[in-house]
Amino acid sequence: MKILNNERNLKRLILVIYFAVAMVEIIAELFLYKPFLFVFKPLISIVLMVLYWNTSNQKNPLFFFAIFFSLITNMFFIYDTETMLFLGLIAFFIHRLLIIYYIIKLIELKDYIPLFIAMIPFLFFFFYLLSITTGLTTRSNGILIIQNILISIIAGITLSDFIMNNSKKNTTWFFIFGLLSITQYFIVFIEKYYLSDLSPISFRPLAIILNASVYFAFYKFVLAMERSNDN
Structure with a gap:
């Protein structure tokens, strides 16, 4: 009993x-205090990996690889240079691809038709935003096309799984x-291409709140799926 209490206290x-x-x-x-950003941007990914290590029975390497590439992404984004x-x-x-592959494995996706159907409205929406965005370089345009497809895949998987399996408890976190x-x-x-002048005041902190929430929800979803598969 004491060991269980210690584990709960450590998790908290x-x-x-x-x-x-x-x-x-x-x-x-x-x-915009960069010395703190260099410390705390990678630290949030590290803490999440430690949390998963202490709460998961499976300790799937895919989780660590996916979050590690999130850490690398955050470090590169601190710099303002184009390179x-x-x-x-x-x-x-790479992080997005790992997340998508990991999700497909966790939910054991076999029927891809609902996924492709669910992707369509998101593809239309994000590519419409891209079509009305001006001043993009060829490289930026290509990157955004890839990112639009990847986020549409995640949205399609989420929506199709929620509709097809909404009776399962572990779909909530997903x-x-x-x-x-x-x-x-x-x-x-929107911050990057339309409201860049306002982003330091409002949109960047909001993006960080969402980022922390996204990965916490992903962690909870992974744990729920692991426990469901164990049972």
Whole structure:
């Protein structure tokens, strides 16, 4: 009994640290204080991996690889140079692919037709945004096309799984993850290409809040699926 209490207390402590790190990152982003960003941006991914290590019975390497590439992405995005931004987008592309592959394995997706149908409205929406966005370079345009497809896949998987399996308890965290992922992508897109002058004041902290929430929801979904598969 004492061991169980110690494990629960450790989990609560790590959770508190996770959200405390997210809060410090929000403040650092709000004031653009880069020394703190260099510490706390990668730290939030590290704390999440520690949390998963202490709560998961399976400790799937895919989880660690996916979150590690999120860490790499966040580090590259701190710099303002075009080269670092491009490297960050490559890391983010690998991260997205790992997330999609991991989700497909967890939910044991076999019928892809509902996924493709559910993707269609998201593809139309994000490509419409892309079509009305001006001043994009050829490289930026190509990157956004790939990102639009990847977020549409995540949205399609989320929506189709929620409709087909809405009686299962573990779909709740998956739906929250998908909804937050779409919102985060939309906010970052609007911030980057339409409201860049306002982003340091409002949109960047909001994007960080969504980022921390996205990965916490993903962690909860992974745990729920692992426990469901064990049972």
